[in-house]
Amino acid sequence: MTRRYSEMNNPTARRLARPTAGLLPLAIALACAAPAIAAPAPVQPGIATPSAPAQPTPSPVQPGVADEGQNSLAGNTPRPDDDLTMQRVRPAPDTSAAPPIDNDLHWPTPVEPVAPIAPPPNMLRIGDFTTTVPDEVPRAVLDGVNSTAAESEAFVATQGRSVGINPSRSDKIAAATAAGALGGAALAGIPMAVVGGVGGGLIGAGIGAGAGFAVGVAGTAAATAIISGAAAVPTAGAGAIPAIVGGFVAGWPIAAASTGAGALIGGAVGAAVGAAVLGIPSAAVGGVLGGLAAGGYAATAL
Incomplete structure (x- = not known):
C-alpha cells in the first residue's frame, strides 16, 4: 500500500495519468455519438428539468424588438419569420486558465447537462474551429450544422463534468474534441472519397x-x-469474333448518343457510390481518432 501510494503521488506519474483521465469522458461521449447527434443532450438520471408552462407567457417585448435573453443557436437575432427552435444556450467560455485534471476523478455521476455554446453570428462553429459562412448558404442549413455540433460538444462537456473534471477544463476538452473530430474526418475521409470516386466513376x-x-x-x-x-x-471459337466486332462497328454510329449518355450517367452514379463506400467509413474512423487525439491533448494543455 505504501509503495502504491507513493507511486500515485509522484508528480511524474500524475502527469502521465492525466491524458488517460482526459480520454475517459471522450470515450464515453464518442461511444454515444449517435444518440447525442440525433437528439438534444440527454438529461441524466436524478436531474430534474424545469417543466414548460401549460400556456406560453406573453412577452413584454414589443413586436420587432429582439429579446436579449433569447438567441437562436446560430447566434443571430431572431426575426418574426424565423421558424427555429429556441433553446437554452450560453456564450463561449474562457478556458485559457483551465485548471489541470486532478486525482479526484470518479465514476460518472448525475450532473446538470451543459448548455450548448451559441456560435458567432453568420459563422460556422465546430468546437475550436470557426469560419465565416457565405451569405449564399441557407440559414436553416447553417443552424442545423451548428446545432448538431454544439449539442455534441455539450454532451462531451457534460460527460467530463460527470467524472469530476473541472467545468473549465471539461469545456476545453469538449471544444478540442469537436474540432479534432472535424479535422480527422476531413483528413481521412476526403482522400479516400476521391479515390473511391475516381475508381467508381471509371467502372460506372x-x-x-x-x-x-x-x-x-x-x-x-x-x-x-x-x-x-x-x-x-x-x-466457331475465335472465328466468331470478326462478326461480333463488325456488329459493334456497324452499330456505333447509331448508338453514339445513347452510349455517351450511358457513360455519363454511369460515371456519375459510380463516382457517388465509390466516394460514399470509401469516404464515409474513413471519415468516421478519422473523426473518432482525431477527436480522441485532440481531446487527449486538451486534457493536459495549458
Whole structure:
C-alpha cells in the first residue's frame, strides 16, 4: 500500500495519468455519438428539468424588438419569420486558465447537462474551429450544422463534468474534441472519397456505356449481328469474333448518343457510390481518432 501510494503521488506519474483521465469522458461521449447527434443532450438520471408552462407567457417585448435573453443557436437575432427552435444556450467560455485534471476523478455521476455554446453570428462553429459562412448558404442549413455540433460538444462537456473534471477544463476538452473530430474526418475521409470516386466513376462509366450502346442498337441489324456472333462462339471459337466486332462497328454510329449518355450517367452514379463506400467509413474512423487525439491533448494543455 505504501509503495502504491507513493507511486500515485509522484508528480511524474500524475502527469502521465492525466491524458488517460482526459480520454475517459471522450470515450464515453464518442461511444454515444449517435444518440447525442440525433437528439438534444440527454438529461441524466436524478436531474430534474424545469417543466414548460401549460400556456406560453406573453412577452413584454414589443413586436420587432429582439429579446436579449433569447438567441437562436446560430447566434443571430431572431426575426418574426424565423421558424427555429429556441433553446437554452450560453456564450463561449474562457478556458485559457483551465485548471489541470486532478486525482479526484470518479465514476460518472448525475450532473446538470451543459448548455450548448451559441456560435458567432453568420459563422460556422465546430468546437475550436470557426469560419465565416457565405451569405449564399441557407440559414436553416447553417443552424442545423451548428446545432448538431454544439449539442455534441455539450454532451462531451457534460460527460467530463460527470467524472469530476473541472467545468473549465471539461469545456476545453469538449471544444478540442469537436474540432479534432472535424479535422480527422476531413483528413481521412476526403482522400479516400476521391479515390473511391475516381475508381467508381471509371467502372460506372464503362458499365453505363455498355448499357447505353445496347439500348441504342436494340432491334437493329447491328444488334442481330452481335447476338449471332456471340451465339456462335461455343462452336466457331475465335472465328466468331470478326462478326461480333463488325456488329459493334456497324452499330456505333447509331448508338453514339445513347452510349455517351450511358457513360455519363454511369460515371456519375459510380463516382457517388465509390466516394460514399470509401469516404464515409474513413471519415468516421478519422473523426473518432482525431477527436480522441485532440481531446487527449486538451486534457493536459495549458
